[in-house]
Amino acid sequence: MKTKWVVSHDEFLYQQVSEKLESMIAQGVLKTGQKLPSVRSLSKEQDISMSTAFKAYLELEGKGLIEARPKSGYYVRYTPGEFLPVPVVHHEYRDPKKVKVDEMIALVYENLKEEGIVRLSLAAPATELLPEAKLNKAMHEAIRRSPDSCIGYERIQGNVMLRKQIARYAFNWGGNINEHDVVTTQGCMEALVFCLKAVTEPGDTVAIECPTYFGIFNVMQSLGLKVLEIPTVDTGVDLDYLQKAIDRVKIKACLFVTNFNNPLGSCMPEENKKRLVKMLAAKEIPLIEDDIYGELYFGKTRPHTCKSYDKKGLVLLCASVSKSLAPGYRVGWCIPGKYKDKVLQMKLMHAVSSATPTQAAIGLFFEKGRVDLHMRQLRKALYTQCLLYTQAITTYFPPDTKVSRPQGGYVLWVEMNRKVNAFDIFQEAMEHHISIAPGQIFSTDARFENCMRISFGMPYSKEIDRSLKTLGTLVKEAIIKKQKHRK
Numbered sequence: 001m002k003t004k005w006v007v008s009h010d011e012f013l014y015q016q017v018s019e020k021l022e023s024m025i026a027q028g029v030l031k032t033g034q035k036l037p038s039v040r041s042l043s044k045e046q047d048i049s050m051s052t053a054f055k056a057y058l059e060l061e062g063k064g065l066i067e068a069r070p071k072s073g074y075y076v077r078y079t080p081g082e083f084l085p086v087p088v089v090h091h092e093y094r095d096p097k098k099v100k101v102d103e104m105i106a107l108v109y110e111n112l113k114e115e116g117i118v119r120l121s122l123a124a125p126a127t128e129l130l131p132e133a134k135l136n137k138a139m140h141e142a143i144r145r146s147p148d149s150c151i152g153y154e155r156i157q158g159n160v161m162l163r164k165q166i167a168r169y170a171f172n173w174g175g176n177i178n179e180h181d182v183v184t185t186q187g188c189m190e191a192l193v194f195c196l197k198a199v200t201e202p203g204d205t206v207a208i209e210c211p212t213y214f215g216i217f218n219v220m221q222s223l224g225l226k227v228l229e230i231p232t233v234d235t236g237v238d239l240d241y242l243q244k245a246i247d248r249v250k251i252k253a254c255l256f257v258t259n260f261n262n263p264l265g266s267c268m269p270e271e272n273k274k275r276l277v278k279m280l281a282a283k284e285i286p287l288i289e290d291d292i293y294g295e296l297y298f299g300k301t302r303p304h305t306c307k308s309y310d311k312k313g314l315v316l317l318c319a320s321v322s323k324s325l326a327p328g329y330r331v332g333w334c335i336p337g338k339y340k341d342k343v344l345q346m347k348l349m350h351a352v353s354s355a356t357p358t359q360a361a362i363g364l365f366f367e368k369g370r371v372d373l374h375m376r377q378l379r380k381a382l383y384t385q386c387l388l389y390t391q392a393i394t395t396y397f398p399p400d401t402k403v404s405r406p407q408g409g410y411v412l413w414v415e416m417n418r419k420v421n422a423f424d425i426f427q428e429a430m431e432h433h434i435s436i437a438p439g440q441i442f443s444t445d446a447r448f449e450n451c452m453r454i455s456f457g458m459p460y461s462k463e464i465d466r467s468l469k470t471l472g473t474l475v476k477e478a479i480i481k482k483q484k485h486r487k
Contacts, residue, residue: 064460065387086405120437126458159354163182163363165367203224211413213257228251273308292322389464439453
């Protein structure tokens with residue numbers, strides 16, 4: 001291995017060496033079982049210190065890509081090429097329908113607060129991945145700075161410092177906005193509700209992804225809206241399908257997660273985003289873009305949003321810090337474009353204002369620059385966890401299993417043998433104190449019976465490994481039972 005790498009001074013040497021080795025593993029240049037150069041040899045060949053070489057190997061070992069064997073050295077443990085195939089979602093055209101929220105959703109989530117449950121069903125960060133001490137410090141400082149200690153009502157549009165910081169960070173996704181364009185909310189879900197109420201009326205049809213986050217069904221039902229489910233694959237919504245739907249159905253609005261959607265983890269390419277914005281603009285159809293996972297990318301750069309390409313103010317972008325920084329703070333926002341006045345009217349009617357202390361604390365956290373370091377660490381942790389969970393599923397589940405390969409976010413979409421009923425697996429797994437999200441709850445008609453969503457938000461541990469092994473065993477047993485029953 002004689003390849004030399006030019007290392008820039010603004011990055012850690014070990015990270016660049018680690019990334020290059022990881023790339024070689026991903027491309028199959030370095031294969032499973034192949035011995036790597038010793039720490040001393042890597043140090044000499046690449047003209048780096050032994051400490052740097054050791055850190056590079058430690059980084060790869062933490063991701064489960066290599067392993068150290070006593071008195072033998074380092075070996076490639078697993079290559080992404082050996083991962084299971086990616087699921088392919090098949091759809092047929094369905095007419096718009098009123099949403100019926102399945103009782104299954106309530107059953108899945110009713111026991112989550114019980115002690116001892118391994119919560120593979122929750123698409124959220126583990127608390128140990130969040131900067132608790134720094135957030136506490138920001139909260140204390142925000143209260144101390146405030147003339148009334150944050151006990152008074154906040155402005156209807158939201159905390160000024162927070163809105164300025166959101167506008168500044170919008171540069172990351174291609175945004176060109178100021179604080180006057182932002183309306184704060186109690187989390188992303190409230191932002192989605194305000195935006196939906198601003199652009200629809202009861203009985204209207206809204207296009208959504210399929211499969212999609214089941215919480216959307218609750219919202220649609222509460223607002224009396226019909227939904228038209230648009231097939232979604234690893235590149236986001238099927239735009240050809242959407243175009244045909246627009247031509248035959250009166251769609252009042254669209255609600256899509258364009259970056260690392262839940263549950264597939266798909267990310268829409270930039271060209272598709274441009275095409276989507278142009279397609280909807282031609283029909284004056286507003287797009288409510290849920291960008292709650294946008295900052296959780298595994299690559300080098302943050303993907304842009306559809307809002308980046310919005311020239312007519314028809315894209316209403318919604319986001320929050322619930323998946324990235326502080327779920328309990330319930331700090332969210334929307335950038336509603338031409339619908340800002342309507343959104344403010346909805347907020348005044350339903351909430352008056354948002355909580356002052358949490359908005360001020362998050363605004364200060366951003367202003368101090370603390371969010372950048374935290375997000376780098378969180379993204380790194382999630383990417384590592386994604387690899388480890390995927391490896392475990394590949395190892396423990398039947399070989400005909402398929403699993404998604406998200407480039408960001410929190411979740412894996414697992415497609416099992418057609419003989420397997422995911423809700424049955426959920427019920428059996430709960431007897432082992434393991435909670436998963438069965439595929440049936442991600443569509444209006446429970447169509448994804450042989451799929452499940454597994455969150456990799458918790459750091460990999462012996463308990464997680466045991467849980468995934470148990471799930472794999474349950475799936476294998478379910479297939480055997482079906483085969484015996486047929487005989």
